[in-house]
Amino acid sequence: MSAIRPLHLAVALDGPARYDADHYVGLARLAERGALDFVTLGDSFARPGLDALAVLSRIAPATERIGLVPTVTTTHTEPFHVSTAVATLDWVSRGRAGWTVDVSTTETEARLFGRRPAAPATDLWREAGDVADVARRLWDSWEDGAEIRDTATGRFIDRDKLHHVDFEGSAFSVRGPSIVPRPPQGHPVTVVDGTGTASREEAARHADVVLVRAGAPDKAAVIREDVRRRASAHGRDPEAIRVLVSLAVDLGEVEASPEPGLESRPELAAGGSYFSGGPVELADLITQWHQDGAVDGFHLVPLAPGRDLERIVNGTVALLQHRSLFRTFYPGGTLREHLGLARPANQYALAGGTS
Amino acid sequence: MTAVRKQMHLAAHFPGVNNTTVWADPRSKSQIDFSSFEHLARTAERGLFDFFFLAEGLRLREHNGRIHDLDVVGRPESLTVLSALAAVTERLGLAATVNATFNEPYELARRLASLDHLSGGRAAWNVVTSSDGFTGENFRRGGFLDRADRYTRAAEFVSVARALWDSWSPAGAARPFAHDGRHFAIEGEFTVPRSPQGHPVVIQAGDSDEGREFAASAADVIFTRHGTLEAGRAFYADVKGRLARYGRSPDGLKVMPGVTFVIGDSDAEAQERAAEIRRLQVSPQNAILALELIWGRDLSSYDPEGPLPDIDPDPDSALVQGRVKIADPFATAAKWRALSQAKGLSIRQTVIETTGRQSFIGSAQSVAAQMEEFVAEGAADGFILVPHLTPGGLDDFVEEVVPLLQERGAFRTEYSGATLRSHLGLAEPVWKG
Ligand SMILES: Cc1cc2nc3c(=O)[nH]c(=O)nc-3n(C[C@H](O)[C@H](O)[C@H](O)COP(=O)(O)O)c2cc1C
Numbered sequence: 151m152s153a154i155r156p157l158h159l160a161v162a163l164d165g166p167a168r169y170d171a172d173h174y175v176g177l178a179r180l181a182e183r184g185a186l187d188f189v190t191l192g193d194s195f196a197r198p199g200l201d202a203l204a205v206l207s208r209i210a211p212a213t214e215r216i217g218l219v220p221t222v223t224t225t226h227t228e229p230f231h232v233s234t235a236v237a238t239l240d241w242v243s244r245g246r247a248g249w250t251v252d253v254s255t256t257e258t259e260a261r262l263f264g265r266r267p268a269a270p271a272t273d274l275w276r277e278a279g280d281v282a283d284v285a286r287r288l289w290d291s292w293e294d295g296a297e298i299r300d301t302a303t304g305r306f307i308d309r310d311k312l313h314h315v316d317f318e319g320s321a322f323s324v325r326g327p328s329i330v331p332r333p334p335q336g337h338p339v340t341v342v343d344g345t346g347t348a349s350r351e352e353a354a355r356h357a358d359v360v361l362v363r364a365g366a367p368d369k370a371a372v373i374r375e376d377v378r379r380r381a382s383a384h385g386r387d388p389e390a391i392r393v394l395v396s397l398a399v400d401l402g403e404v405e406a407s408p409e410p411g412l413e414s415r416p417e418l419a420a421g422g423s424y425f426s427g428g429p430v431e432l433a434d435l436i437t438q439w440h441q442d443g444a445v446d447g448f449h450l451v452p453l454a455p456g457r458d459l460e461r462i463v464n465g466t467v468a469l470l471q472h473r474s475l476f477r478t479f480y481p482g483g484t485l486r487e488h489l490g491l492a493r494p495a496n497q498y499a500l501a502g503g504t505s
Numbered sequence: 506m507t508a509v510r511k512q513m514h515l516a517a518h519f520p521g522v523n524n525t526t527v528w529a530d531p532r533s534k535s536q537i538d539f540s541s542f543e544h545l546a547r548t549a550e551r552g553l554f555d556f557f558f559l560a561e562g563l564r565l566r567e568h569n570g571r572i573h574d575l576d577v578v579g580r581p582e583s584l585t586v587l588s589a590l591a592a593v594t595e596r597l598g599l600a601a602t603v604n605a606t607f608n609e610p611y612e613l614a615r616r617l618a619s620l621d622h623l624s625g626g627r628a629a630w631n632v633v634t635s636s637d638g639f640t641g642e643n644f645r646r647g648g649f650l651d652r653a654d655r656y657t658r659a660a661e662f663v664s665v666a667r668a669l670w671d672s673w674s675p676a677g678a679a680r681p682f683a684h685d686g687r688h689f690a691i692e693g694e695f696t697v698p699r700s701p702q703g704h705p706v707v708i709q710a711g712d713s714d715e716g717r718e719f720a721a722s723a724a725d726v727i728f729t730r731h732g733t734l735e736a737g738r739a740f741y742a743d744v745k746g747r748l749a750r751y752g753r754s755p756d757g758l759k760v761m762p763g764v765t766f767v768i769g770d771s772d773a774e775a776q777e778r779a780a781e782i783r784r785l786q787v788s789p790q791n792a793i794l795a796l797e798l799i800w801g802r803d804l805s806s807y808d809p810e811g812p813l814p815d816i817d818p819d820p821d822s823a824l825v826q827g828r829v830k831i832a833d834p835f836a837t838a839a840k841w842r843a844l845s846q847a848k849g850l851s852i853r854q855t856v857i858e859t860t861g862r863q864s865f866i867g868s869a870q871s872v873a874a875q876m877e878e879f880v881a882e883g884a885a886d887g888f889i890l891v892p893h894l895t896p897g898g899l900d901d902f903v904e905e906v907v908p909l910l911q912e913r914g915a916f917r918t919e920y921s922g923a924t925l926r927s928h929l930g931l932a933e934p935v936w937k938g
Contacts, residue, residue: 169622169698171591195611198679198696201619207588208623211539228607230563230643231582238581242539242589262611264691297579301529304790307579309572312565325642327565327572329522331537331579 157440157476158392158447158489160188160219161462165455167199174205175212177455184463185477187488188217190250190341190449195226195259203235203249210243217485219248219341224281225274226254226263230324233285240333245484248339248359251352253278271348279352280319282340286356287315289337290496291327313498335486336493343396344377354380354391358491361396365423367444370395374445392446392489395439400426400453401461429465436466437475513880513915514759514887514929515907516556516600517549520895523560524576525765527785527893536895537579539589544896546590549597552903553917555928556598556629556706557590558728558889559583563604564640566827568794569803573827575790577895584616591624598925600629600708605659607635607644610689614666617705618697626701626924630666631708631728634659634716639826656715658688663707663723665689670705671937673698680938702924703933721747725931726759728889732864737762737884759886759929764864766890768901772867779866782893783857792853795860798825799837809853813838813845869905876906877915 163177174191181189193202202220210218218239222232240247253274254260260268296311315326337358344353344360353360354377362377364370370393378388403426425432436448452458470476486493520526521536535541546557561583566573583601590599599620603613613630621628634656635641638649650658665684672682672695683692709720710728720727721744731740745755767782769775787795789809797804800814801822807814818834831837845855865872879885892898910916926933 167696171623175592195615196693196696200622200697201616203585204588204616204619204623207585208592210589211543211592226609227612228644228646231608234582235585238585241537241581242586244539258693262691262693263609264689265609292579299528304788305574306528306577307572307574309574312572322645323642323647324644325564329562329565329579330581 154441154443155446156490157436157470158187158394159184159436159467159470159476160190160217160394160447160449161186161455161459162190162192162449162451163455164190164192164451167197169200171205171208173456175209177459178209178213178216178218180459180463182213182216184467185471185480186216186463186467187447188219188246188248188339188485190219191221192250193221194223194252195254195262196256203239207239207242210239210246213243215246215480215483215488217246217248217339217488218243219250219339219485221250221252223252223254223259224278225269226259226265229281229284229322230288230328232281233288234328234330236285236338237289237328237330237333240335240338241330245334245486247333247335248341248485250341250343250361251278251282251356252343253349271346275348275352277319277321278349279355280317280321282342282352282356284315284317284319284324286337286340287317287497288324288326288328289332290498291315292331293496293499294332294336296331311499332496335484336496339485339489339491344373344393345396350377351380353377355384355386357391358486359392359394359489361394361449362445363396363423367439367442370439371442371444390491392491394447394449395423395445396449396451398424398451398453399432399458399462400424401429401432401458401465402454403427429461430469432462433466433469433473436470437473440475511880511915512917513876513885513910514555514761515552515916516558516598516761516887516889517545517554517899518558518560518763518889518891519545520892520898521560521580522562522577524791525786525891525893526577526895527782528577528895529785530894532897533894534896536577537581539586541896542586542590543593545892545899546594546597548896548899548903550594552899552907553920554597555887556600556627556925557587557594558600558631559586559602561602561604561631561633562827563607563635564643564827566825567639568797568825573794575788575794584620587628588620588623591620591627594627596627596920596923596928598627598629598706598928599624600631600706602631602633602710604635604640605632605662606650606655607640607646608662610662610665611669611691611693611695613662614669615695615697617666618670618695618700621700621702621705622697626926628700628702629706629708629726629925631710632659632663632724633710637827652713652715656711656719660719660723661686661688665691667704667934668937669695670700670703671934674938675699675936699936702926703936706925706929706931717744718747720744720758721753722751724758725926725929726761729760729762731884732762732764734879734882734884737879738882741883741885757931759931761887761889762864762885763889763891765893766865766872766902766906768867768869768872768905770868772871775867775872783861786893787853787857787860789853792856795856796852798828799831799834799841801825801834807852810851813842813852813855815842869909873906873909873913873915876910877913880915
């Protein structure tokens with residue numbers, strides 16, 4: 151039997167909209183106490199709440215190790231701004247940034263911008279793939295060490311280490327280079343939900359972390375194999391992809407009444423995974439799925455983070471640590487290090503070209 | 506009876522990307538690392554400044570088809586940096602320059618409102634337009650808007666943003682909005698409640714007639730380059746005079762020139778230091794570049810210590826990309842030649858002489874006095890200080906000049922409120938639900 155892969159754990163901070171930073175800082179610090187890989191915060195232009203990337207930037211100086219992964223939609227935004235904002239989250243968190251790439255399919259969202267009508271998910275995911283692609287090119291458009299401060303020649307940068315990206319996609323083009331130097335991780339971690347068919351191909355092409363929603367280990371294993379096969383077809387090393395099951399969890403069985411604002415349970419997509427029970431049972435479920443080798447870890451989506459996160463960290467995670475299935479401290483500083491992913495080589499430095 | 510002195514407003518410009526940062530100084534650190542932003546912001550807050558200011562540029566300048574390599578370049582994205590700075594400061598206003606040409610109102614209004622919530626009411630937006638289509642090559646929108654359209658778009662942009670910020674009642678009820686105008690046709694529901702200071706503070710920077718009119722109609726603060734007493738007074742009178750047309754009082758728009766400063770133990774020492782800083786800012790390579798900006802020709806074969814070229818400028822040149830074009834290169838070239846001949850100056854000396862922008866030079870005492878005079882003489886309501894060192898360029902000012910301004914009653918001795926609007930003495934916008 152092959153050695154069991156390291157277990158990765160992430161947790162979503164989503165819940166009823168909150169507009170104060172302290173709420174999110176408190177949750178992220180709690181998750182950091184459990185040495186979790188990263189926290190996520192979902193976003194959409196039509197969801198009540200603050201801009202997720204801004205919230206996680208606000209959290210960055212208030213935490214030290216935990217990865218910070220906001221959802222960033224790519225349908226109505228400028229790819230250039232998206233790439234610089236995610237790169238900046240990596241700079242202000244000193245290498246702890248990721249982003250969950252998503253699309254905006256609804257007419258409601260389209261009308262907030264008035265620039266283009268709603269479009270089919272397959273088209274928007276293709277475009278999202280282009281955004282992920284151009285973001286990586288822009289992150290690479292400054293080679294490491296491009297800033298030289300050479301007093302003898304008066305040159306601040308070595309312009310041979312800066313590159314136009316000259317991206318031409320079907321929906322947009324970007325000339326480059328970026329205005330932001332290459333971020334600490336080289337590439338902040340790209341996360342894509344690969345459950346649906348529309349997004350799976352782009353997940354296989356671009357994602358470092360693929361989220362899947364599946365109700366049973368064998369279903370998750372099938373998606374994982376499919377993602378790995380597609381990634382190989384794109385010339386990627388499947389070992390450099392982490393597949394996490396996104397699991398909605400409700401640890402509130404013992405509660406008499408739900409948290410204010412939580413009148414109904416989150417809607418679960420077809421085939422979605424949902425857990426309801428106590429922290430120990432959750433630890434057992436994670437242990438079981440992980441030992442089956444179905445997945446690399448879990449992205450836990452608590453029904454009420456303000457209530458459930460405490461139970462996850464002090465109950466579930468503590469137990470997994472006790473069983474030596476999960477780390478008790480962060481051996482590294484960056485999100486890539488937590489995930490066991492290498493800092494990517496620069497595509498332009500490899501090509502050795504100048505621009 | 507002693508008159509109550511008018512107190513000035515102070516802001517700190519982060520000395521990142523530009524050609525005035527003296528990066529060759531051994532004290533000059535990263536313009537990218539968060540620690541640099543944190544240092545300057547904490548210093549500004551220790552000095553009780555109104556706000557911390559970030560400029561914006563969305564394309565690296567190019568020269569002769571190649572990326573320009575002499576200036577400090579490389580900057581993180583402003584709103585993201587400011588969200589992080591909100592965690593390490595408590596009162597300091599946080600101002601981002603964000604282009605109105607290459608953004609969309611719904612998204613930007615949401616990002617600004619988010620920053621206002623995350624900072625407890627300290628956000629500001631410096632609305633700039635863009636001066637060239639070169640920048641457009643990085644965006645979906647592409648291309649370029651001519652000056653008149655840039656400002657009609659900016660004005661419509663700001664009014665849409667204000668409508669979005671007003672779409673929640675102060676009591677916390679969301680209402681649908683709809684806007685159908687020349688540049689934008691949007692509708693829906695804004696996702697962020699009214700922000701802690703009502704609306705983020707709106708700053709304008711841009712000097713044309715259209716720009717000034719836009720500021721008079723829509724801005725809370727105007728960031729200007731008019732840093733001399735005479736030019737400052739004329740500018741101040743001009744923009745304040747435009748406010749009545751919009752039913753606004755002169756106090757509702759604060760005029761804040763961007764100024765540099767050099768402090769020494771004595772006036773003479775400060776002058777010496779200022780000359781040395783100028784020499785470092787205008788390296789031989791930068792002197793030739795400054796000339797090329799006017800001539801529009803490749804002048805790399807000229808000796809920076811020699812005389813100015815006697816060839817004519819090329820008015821249609823595309824040599825330099827990403828900088829504001831000189832309006833009349835022939836007149837400017839003639840003026841520079843006359844100066845150089847009259848004083849016997851080399852290329853580099855001429856550039857040092859003509860592009861010098863050190864506004865306040867002297868001992869801490871005399872810098873404080875000069876600043877106070879500006880405010881007393883009706884040339885400014887306050888200043889955006891542009892240090893030449895990252896990130897320690899404000900240390901001396903806060904340690905030496907701020908206490909003197911406070912002694913004179915010309916600057917606050919504590920923050921009286923929590924929001925940027927309250928620091929600036931600006932009323933919260935009336936809710937127009
Ligand atoms: C003091 C000052 C600061 C400015 N800062 C910026 C900036 O950071 N980024 C930018 O793109 N434009 C900046 N601008 C440019 C203006 O917003 C505007 O686009 C330009 O001045 C052309 O408009 P105008 O013709 O009205 O002056 C600045 C202008 C002034 C006067």
